[in-house]
Ligand SMILES: Nc1ncnc2c1ncn2[C@@H]1O[C@H](COP(=O)(O)OP(=O)(O)O)[C@@H](O)[C@H]1O
């Protein structure tokens with residue numbers, strides 16, 4: 409039987425370069441002979457992609473923060489059970505563009521639902537399943553938002569909301585240095601990829 413793969417999440421605010429770097433990380437791992445699956449949240453399985461459309465379309469106030477938190481947790485439960493765990497069991501690594509910490513930072517912190525409630529929903533939906541490593545990309549929120557040409561429903565929530573999100577992410581990282589690595593997202597794409605690979609060095 410193959411060895412279980414590693415589960416790595418990429419986190420950070422809007423436009424910090426998560427999607428760009430997730431693809432680059434997969435290429436860097438494949439170049440080292442590591443079979444890697446790229447996935448993202450909300451989404452990554454058929455059920456979760458259906459929930460994604462509910463979450464990201466419509467007006468900024470379509471859902472309350474609590475309803476949003478429930479929908480994200482439901483999407484994540486499906487994604488973990490149907491996509492992430494099977495890949496890890498097959499020995500593949502999984503790079504996930506956003507995961508639980510996005511719910512803690514957006515709905516829990518900036519949205520006011522609270523971290524404990526988000527973790528409780530994650531316990532119910534996904535048995536509290538956590539990444540082996542979380543790479544937090546940091547960039548001034550104004551710079552990140554300016555990089556995005558078409559913000560989605562949540563991206564449109566305003567700078568104060570996104571500053572609160574960035575603060576929540578940093579608190580999470582400072583409180584769990586065994587799982588998190590904080591990575592500067594400024595500079596060229598190559599520079600950021602090098603920093604991310606260095607932050608996985610001990611696992612390679
Ligand atoms: N290091 C970088 N410097 C400048 N622009 C970047 C950098 N990395 C990504 N971008 C651009 O910024 C925008 C947002 O990047 P993206 O990877 O979609 O971020 P996220 O997934 O975090 O929202 C894209 O247009 C992308 O090409």
Ligand SMILES: Cc1cn([C@H]2C[C@H](O)[C@@H](COP(=O)(O)OP(=O)(O)O)O2)c(=O)[nH]c1=O
Nearest residue numbers: 422423449450480506507510511514562563
């Ligand atoms: C996974 C997740 C995403 N989100 C938000 C963050 C983004 O605004 C949006 C995801 O859209 P996405 O297309 O991933 O945006 P970005 O490219 O900016 O990362 O959903 C939450 O609010 N909570 C969550 O748990």
